[in-house]
Amino acid sequence: MNRRKFSVIAFIALVISFLGAPLLTHADAKTPEGELRVGMEAGYAPFNWTQKDDRNGAVQIQGDQAYAGGYDVQMAKKIADKMNRKLVVVKTEWDGLLPALQSGKIDAIIAGMSPTAERRKEVDFSDPYYESQLVIVTRKDTKYAKATSIKDFSGAKITAQLSTFHYGVIPQIPGVKKQEAMDNFPAMRVALESGTIDGYVSERPEGVTAESVNPDLKMVEFDKANGFQTNPEDVQVSVGMRKGDPDMAQVNQTLAGISQDERVQIMDKAIKDQPASDETTSSSGKKENVFVRILKQNGSMFLRGTGVTLLLAIVGTTVGTLIGLLVGVFRTLPESDNGAKRGLQKVFGWLLNAYIEIFRGTPMIVQSAVIYYGIAMAFGIDLNRTAAALFIVSINTGAYMSEIVRGGIFAVDQGQFEAAHAIGMTHGQTMRKVVLPQVLRNILPATGNELVINIKDTSVLSIISVSELFFQGKSAAGTNYMFFQTYFIICVIYFVLTFTATRILRLVEKKMDGPSAYVRLDDVDVAVGEDK
Template identity: 50%
Template sequence: MRMNKIKSRLIVFLIFMLTFVTGYSASNEIKVGMECGYAPFNWFQDTNKNGAVPTNGGYCGGYDVEIAKVIAKKLGKKLVIVKTEWDALLGPALTSGKVDLVIAGMSATPERKQSLLFTKPYYESDLVVVVKKNGKYAKAKSINDFSGARITGQLNTLHYDVIDQMKGVSKQTAMESFPAMIVALNSNKIDGYVSERPGAMAAQYSNPNLTFISFDKNTGFKYETSEVNVAIGMKLGNTELEEKVNKILDEDLTPKARQKIMEKAIKTQPGNTSRSFFEWVAFFIQKNWHQFVKGTIMTLFISLTGTVVGFLIGMVVALSRQVEAEADNRTSKAKKAGFYILNKLFAIYIAVFRGTPMMVQSMVIYYGLSQVFGLNLSPIVAALFIVSINTGAYMSEIIRGGIDSIDKGQFEAAKAIGMTNFQTMKSIIFPQMFRNILPMIGNEFIVNIKDTSVLNVISVTELFFISKSVAGTYSRYYEVFIITSVIYFFLTFTLSLLLKQLEKK
């Protein structure tokens, strides 16, 4: 009986570790990816009000969520919403197995059909241009009435491509989200942006100073209807799931039912009440303080762990190079060859991870390992791995420089009295080297606190990810990121003071 209990606990522990490390999900789950930042299709909120579903760092609600709930129920599976950046939704999230479906107001364009499989449309729409209600272009009737206007659209969408049809406009750089475009429009950085009608209606609802211009067939954009109607994306070859979802769309999500869901979504999306700057700041602190705390704790955990593990990696790399440098005639050829090959590999590792941005490394490691090797890391484990190996590359050079700063006479004196390399490093070199490089180690920790912000591309719920989610819900980037800046400054400034005290000791 005792052995059975031990075995049972061991099995439970192994299942837990599998779930934590690999992001393993039960077969009765359906993982649906969406931005949670494109009202009324999907948005981020801090409670489960109006049927919102838990997601990374909070809850996600909207039209897409309601559609996903119906599909999950009919499939007999538990719904899991995975909040993911738009670029990642367009392939990596699906092809790497991070999500099963993408329900994110995405159109089935010919380009996307080459890499993704799409269902029948689950919403029919058209293209409009969102402008300021009292602006220069508020009375436009045709797409050719925007001469001189600064127009943009969402990155990697038809919205951005059709701007080329507007004569005389100044096509601006594509933006990654609709909340960002609303902020740009309110800040007079642009004069308008192309959107689908539901998104424009939601923008107008939450921003009374905005309106949208709709067109008929003769005055509007030229495009195929299939390129505007939004559909559900899935991995190529998954025809069985496609057939099941299409059946649900035909039988349970009729056009009339979908219209009711959309009307409800527009009415229940988070509002944008008129407030002053300080009232907005107070509102976000009062309403979302627990999310900011959660994001701050995650940022500290990842940066601290990454710095400590990176330091250990750097020590191994630096000491290996030191041993090779100190090899003499008494060292066997096999050991010399082994250290030579190992250090060449270390040199490549340092060059690659110091020569590429951490954001690129995050995308390659998180999605690439899953897609190519089937290693499905959870976002947290991937984040710890990415920050650690990135920091290790920098730490190895810092430690090497610290060792080189010690007078060579101390190495020779240690050898003269019969000390081994290990004894020399442990008792003589390392204590002095650590004291010398402590400021640089502290700098790496501070850099890691700030650099964890790039991990939002793999949906890690650190401080920047939380802040971006909150800002996108209300389209109030300035107020939210002022709060975020204060938190980052408090973390780095406090850490700097603590490190100075440690240096004095």
């Protein structure tokens, strides 16, 4: 590790320990006594999904009022019961599952994950609790719907989920046009329906679900001779746990007591019970509008997600603006005559410059993963999920706002500084009474822009399992298979939030400007109240 990397890490740790100390707990403290924390997407039906109540044996998601259901949940319940622990479902993005396990955020991954050789390098896997076969999901109105061999997909645009072995088998199709891997199944289904791709590789349970709830999709199955060539572990699904976890033996013992017939029954029931299989008609027997149905099923989830998004955006922008003001004021301090103070001032100035460059020069999604998972793994510190999200948005916004404030200070005429000093004002008095009031007005449009950006950018925080608006919408789309309609509703909610925020800030700007901003000079007598 070179000195530059070390200084960057040290600085991040210093900032976190200084600003976030009250929000931290030690990660090396074990899982609360009697709990089994299980990570899953809760958006990969029929293995796991999100629903609004506890029907069909669903389990409440940690930190949320929604529930997780599906085959994985039922298997997790059996394992937790055998271990005499309470099952706690931690809703986590697919790409965040392994970091969450390794950092101690969860105790096990039960999310339809295959025990591939690459993954075995990082985690231990149990005996398989389900075994499936690979299929291709395509549209029913294409020539590929009648395929009987993977060779029939020659020339087709095929993709699969990122970080899965499904993506690695695509080259087995002769002449295939392999597309970029996609983050999740909802994204692939949207791409398929829109015609961007011709199909995606999946497993039979997901294919059965896709075909049953969407009449426009077709699951294509293959016999052994004409299908994908795979290793046995590729089509198996296992429980993932940390290396050397002593509970693995008990997990395997529990799985050994579940017969193959029982597993099939549990999967068949999961396919039947998933929310996407609900009737589309109302209690009166009339066909229900699809948007009304989505809002009835997921309205409370969207509302909670909107609340989390607003909380993160407003608090993050407010705290970030305060950070920006403090940094901006510090940068205007005159150089001290005292050698020691001047040295400290330069060192602190370098640290501030490093902070600004790091957080402006890296994506917030990367910052989220590094701070939430990386710090737990490197320093044994466990950040509260919501507190971590607030911290991330705040310091990210602060880096941008510091430059905006600097520009606002430079916009104030230098003569005002000189005039203030000429009448005996100190630097602090000059900043408080003369400069900052003008700076606040000058930076208000840019601050409003940061608020709008933060409302939208909170969507990246789903990587650390924050159930903001986009994460809730993606979970709903992955469950109900109505992608365009669900994302359209989410789009409308985002627009309402950003439009409302913009209008409110414009009213504030107008109020701060006063009458002189919109009354002509020759009408000033009207402004001061002259009778006409």
